[in-house]
Amino acid sequence: MHTTVGIIGGGPSGLLLARLLHNAGVDCVVLESRDRAYVEQRQRAGILEQATVDALRAAGAGARLDAEGLAHEGIELRFDGRSHRIDLPSLAEGRRVWVYAQTEVVKDLIALQLAEGGPLLFGAEVRAVEGVETDRPSIRYAHEGREQTLTCDYVVGCDGFHGVARTAVPESERTTYERTYPYSWLGILAEAPPVYDELIYAHSERGFALASMRSPAVSRLYLQVPNGTDPADWSDRRVWDELDARFSLGEEPGWRLERGPVIQKSVLPMRSSVTEPMRYGRLLLAGDAAHIVPPTGAKGLNLAAADVIVLARALADRYATGSTELLDAYSDTCLRRVWRAEHFSYFMTTTLHTDPGQLPFDTRLQLSQLERIATSPHAAAELAQNYAGLPL
Structure with a gap:
């Protein structure tokens, strides 16, 4: 042929x-x-x-x-006990993601x-x-x-x-x-509605977390875990509890992930x-x-x-x-x-994850960078334009 x-x-x-x-x-x-x-x-x-x-x-x-x-017209960054939304169309010449x-x-x-x-x-x-x-x-x-x-x-x-x-x-x-990176992602697919209508990227002393979705009824969520982690070591309850802890904004009233049956669980090396x-x-x-x-x-x-x-x-x-x-x-x-x-x-x-050997100095640098994104239109635009995708 x-x-x-x-x-x-x-x-x-x-x-x-x-x-x-x-x-x-x-x-x-x-x-x-x-x-x-x-x-x-x-x-x-x-x-x-x-x-x-x-x-x-x-x-x-x-x-x-x-x-x-x-x-989706934006993403949310959570760090240092607060949140900041990046509006994609206004910062990336009208581009968004799906x-x-x-x-x-x-x-x-x-x-x-x-x-x-x-x-x-x-x-x-x-x-x-x-x-x-x-x-x-x-x-x-x-x-x-x-x-x-x-x-x-x-x-x-x-x-x-x-x-x-x-x-x-x-x-x-x-x-x-x-x-290669010194951490992996534990990902779950759950029959639970997303808690928020856009993605949430969370920086935490406990490690990174991401709240995404596949549909209005199915959530896709990730936790930073050590390399070599066995998904079987993480019960569904442990996963949900850890996700809640990493997304928490401290005094935010009533915020909690919607829980549901976990239909898939896997570890992804980085x-x-x-x-x-x-x-x-x-x-x-x-x-x-x-x-x-x-x-x-x-x-x-x-x-x-x-x-x-x-x-x-x-x-x-x-x-x-x-x-x-x-x-x-x-x-x-x-x-x-x-x-x-x-x-x-x-x-x-490297900005959102916690390296196993990370020093307090490194954490302060991460928080400084996230603060700059939250306060500088130029830094926010750089992130938004790359996230939404550069024109071909």
């Missing part, structure tokens, strides 16, 4: 790229190692930037998002791909990517018990940090910059990673295959979407005009945005 673009990975980046290419008249095949049910149930990000929402709408995948997604789970984005894109797009093969385990230095690279994969080969003009790796695509770039030709360049020959990397951010800045899914928006434009231009100018600039174009998002995510993470 031959196609113009072979896409490895049927997550949001691979599926969005396939949709954008379909709309541009560029053929592609998507190979996903897992089955459809698994892909549609993977719990990941839930915050969409303005540019991501605009891209989904333009791709024809915005109907359910507009009907069910929750538009709460719409990655699982729902994936469901929408899969439905469109199966109805209108090129082949989307589930259970297609990629074994190797070969010939990327030639003009006819190939992907060897196993599907339905048979070894098969897909040849293409370009291969796009949307299969994550541990995927085949990233390791197909010779070690001598790639550099990976990494940072790390940052960037692999450069994002192109090697006819192989292009996108999303987690090229970069990972800690979730504090809500950038992972949005960075992946930005990558494939840039890439789709470049591929469409290549086949419309014959020019490779945009493709040749793909890595540099994306990396400028990637490093800005990496820095913002690092800033949010």
Whole structure:
């Protein structure tokens, strides 16, 4: 089988790229190692930037998002016994964010791909990517018990940090910059209405906490915990009690999280990673295959979407005009945005979390930075513009 673009990975980046290419008249095949049910149930990000929402709408995948997604115009910072709201539209040139789970984005894109797009093969385990230095690279994969080969003009790796695509770039030709953090997140999904209609980011001597949501009836909440934490060590009651303690504003009357059944509990390690360049020959990397951010800045899914928006434009231009100018600039174009998002995510993470070896001096620096955001329009605007997402 031959196609113009072979896409490895049927997550949001691979599926969005396939949709954008379909709309541009560029053929592609998507190979996903897992089955459809698994892909549609993977719990990941839930915050969409303005540019991501605009891209989904333009791709024809915005109907359910507009009907069910929750538009948010701000976030709340809690620190030192008080709260401060960041108003996104007024500080970020009208941009806002949406709460719409990655699982729902994936469901929408899969439905469109199966109805209108090129082949989307589930259970297609990629074994190797070969010939990327030639003009006819190939992907060897196993599907339905048979070894098969897909040849293409370009291969796009949307299969994550541990995927085949990233390791197909010779070690001598790639550099990976990494940072691991000395804490993790314990995340829960609970059948309980959110206590507040926007996200709350809490700095506390007990550690960081985040109150988010998936819908008006389902809350998504996180606690900073030590690395290596076993979710089984945290009973539901212990989780709720700790969340209440970290979000507490002391004398605030009547404020308490709405409790309900915990339907999912997991621990998420925190790390940052960037692999450069994002192109090697006819192989292009996108999303987690090229970069990972800690979730504090809500950038992972949005960075992946930005990558494939840039890439789709470049591929469409290549086949419309014959020019490779945009493709040749793909890595540099994306990396400028990637490093800005990496820095913002690092800033949010280190400002709001308590390091295990943190000194009182360090805590005072954090509080000083949060105070500056609360009192300086310039500092607040810097946070809002990065949070809502820089324009593409």
